[in-house]
Structure formats: structure tokens, C-alpha cells
Amino acid sequence: MASMPASPPEHRPAFQAPQAEPVWVLLGSKRGDNSQLLALADSLGLPYRALPLRFNALHWLPPALLGASRCNLKDRRLLDGPAPNLVLSSGRRSVAAARWLRQQAGAGCRLVHVGRPWGPLHWFDLIITTPQYALPAADNVQHNLLPMLDAAPPAPEPMALSERFAQLPRPWTVVILGGPSRPLVLTPDVAKELARQLDREQAERGGSLMVVASPRTPAGCVPAMQPLLRGPHALYAWGEPDNPYSALRAQADRFVVTDDSVQMLSELLLSGRPVQVFPLPERPDLLMRLVRAWARAAEQPGWLQRCFHWARDRGLLASLRSVSLFHRQLAAAGALGNPERVRELTAIERQTTLERVRRLLREAQASSAR
Secondary structure: OOOOOOOHHHOOOOOOOOOOOHHHEEEEOOHHHHHHOOOOOOOHHHOEEEEEEEOOOHOOOOHHOOOOOOOOOOHOOOOOOOOOOOOEEEEEOHHHHHHHHHHHHHHHHHEEOOOOOOOOHHOEEEEEEOOOOOOOOOOEEEEOOOOOOOOOOOOOOHOOHEEEEEEEEEEEEEEEEEOOOOEEOOOOHHHHHHHHHHHHHHHOOOEEEEEOOOOOOOOOHHHHHHHHHHOEEEEEEEEEOOHHHHHHHHHHOOEEEEEOOHHHHHHHOOOOOOEEEEOOEEEHHHHHHHHHHHHHHHHOHHHHHHHHHHHHHHOOOOOHHOHHHHEEEOOOEOOOOHHHHHHHHHHHHHHHHHHHHHHHHHHHHHHHHH
16 A cells, blocks of 8 residues: 555655655656656555655756766755665656665665656666657567556546536537647647637537646637637636536546647546547757657668667657657557557556566565565
């Protein structure tokens, strides 16, 4: 049993008194990363310590320069205490701290990193990744199709909906807006195009539209959609009281979601309801165009390929993330529009991932006992 409930990081205590917790979870600033780490920690069924890391100005430096250190942390004492056997981390900023913990613990500690490693693969004992990062095959890389999320769907919350949502006629189409995610863009003009599409579909389907913004949604997007929706609808702009997302996620008849967030799409696919993806337009900047051209050239053996792999393996190529690659692999696996297939894939990937992590933990505990 976990020593902390799986509530959002901001509701957790900043620090737990040192005790025999074999698993430490390094939480960062991104909700999606933290959700995956906590889902993994909870699934292990062991006591764990969740540490919400806060970073100073040195967090801009790449992990290759920071090394195994705590120098980019605001509170270095947060990592004090009995050495863990397993460290779970995600994101670029936590890499140095994770490596420092293993350096202190020695052979009795294993590192598991979720997502993109931001450095050489050999820094970690296991990397749990998904298609958008296009990591190479390796013995210490677990390639999953879907992120590690809480498999249990949220309980219905009918009383959590305000009257403007609850009184709308069924069926409910819940529209989740993400935000710009390089190179994908979401602007008021793009939001208008989405609204026109939704209005046409609503005229055929009937029912109601419920548009919910997220923290990354630009402020002008929701107001831009309002005059273009002619059927029954309600809109929620981020920052308004009574956020309906959790209740609507549990009660929606279908979803429409922008394609910028792997986490958000995965959460909705796990709901068991139909999910329609709205593709955002791409506007790659010069750096991204150069990196993509380099990646294409590196498909052929030669010095360009060697240089590309060197830079990629040190986490220096942050422009390689491709959400479209994630969507293509979802479609190829038959996971779009097929809730049963999503549940099947999720169960298989979860079991395989947990088996690998538990094996690492047993190895670390055996090393500590020597």
C-alpha cells in the first residue's frame, strides 16, 4: 500500500519524515508526468515517498552538464534520508537529482525514468516510453503504446456539474481543448474552425456540446467559439469556478479532443467512450525544421548519422517529439474508436511494465542486503 493517496501533487505534504520507503517518486511541474509516476508507484503496492521538486535557475542546463547532482534544486535537503531502492523520475529537470540519489545509494538503487530520458540510455536501469519520443530499441527501454495511467475510471459526479451543464439535453459531446505544443498551434482562428466543424456535426447528431478549456488553452479560444455554436452548448474557460472536467469525463457520451497532448488523449481513451481527435495545424520553427532535416539525413549510414545519434543520446535534440507518430501507432494498433482494444493494450502493457520494475526492485534490495 502506498504511503500517500494518489491525489494531485499540490495536495500532498511537501516532505515525509524519513522511514523505510523503498520507492521514491520525484515529482516535477508537469501534471501529466506526475500522474504517470504516481500511477506506477501506486501499482507497485509498496510504501513510497513522493517528493515535489522545486528548481532554481540552473534547471535550464542540460542534464549532461549538471551531472549527478542536486545543484538545480531549491531545497537539496528534500533528498536526505534513508537511501531508496527504486527512484521513479520523469522530465529533464529531475534527471540530475535521480542520478545523484543512485550515486549515493550505490548498487542498492535502481533508476526508472518515464518518457524521454534527456541523456544517454545507459544512465537509467529502465526507461518507460511511448511512441512520440521515437527512442531506439534497447534492453533497458520499455516501449509502450499508451502512458502509464490510473486504470480505474473516475466515479460519476452528477452533483459536481453546474446547472448550465447539467440541464443540457443528451447525448453529450464533451470537447477538450489543449493548447500550443511545438510545433502544433492553437489560436482563436483554429478554435473557430473547430467550432464550425462541431456545429456541422451537432446539426446531424443532435444533443449538446460542452467545451472545456485546459490550463494551456490560449485565453481567446473559448470566446472565439461561442458565436459559432448554434445548438445547445455550454463553455468553460480556464480559471472560472467549478471546473466540470472530472464530472464530464465520467458522464460524457463521446469526446472530441485536440491532438496536442498524449496524456489527455490517453485519459479519454481509457474512459471507454468514443473519442474523436481534432488535428491542430503545424507551424515548425527554424530549429525544428533543421532537426527534422538532420533526422532524415541520418537515416543513411555515415558521419551525419553518427553525429545525430551522439546528440540525441545526450538529450540535446528536444525537437524530436512527434505527437503525429503517436497517433499513427494508435491507429495502426486499432486503438482509436475501439475501447475494448484500448483496455486490452493497457492491461498487457501495465503487467509487462510492472514485472520489469518489480524485478529491478528485487535486484536492488538483494544488493542492499549483501
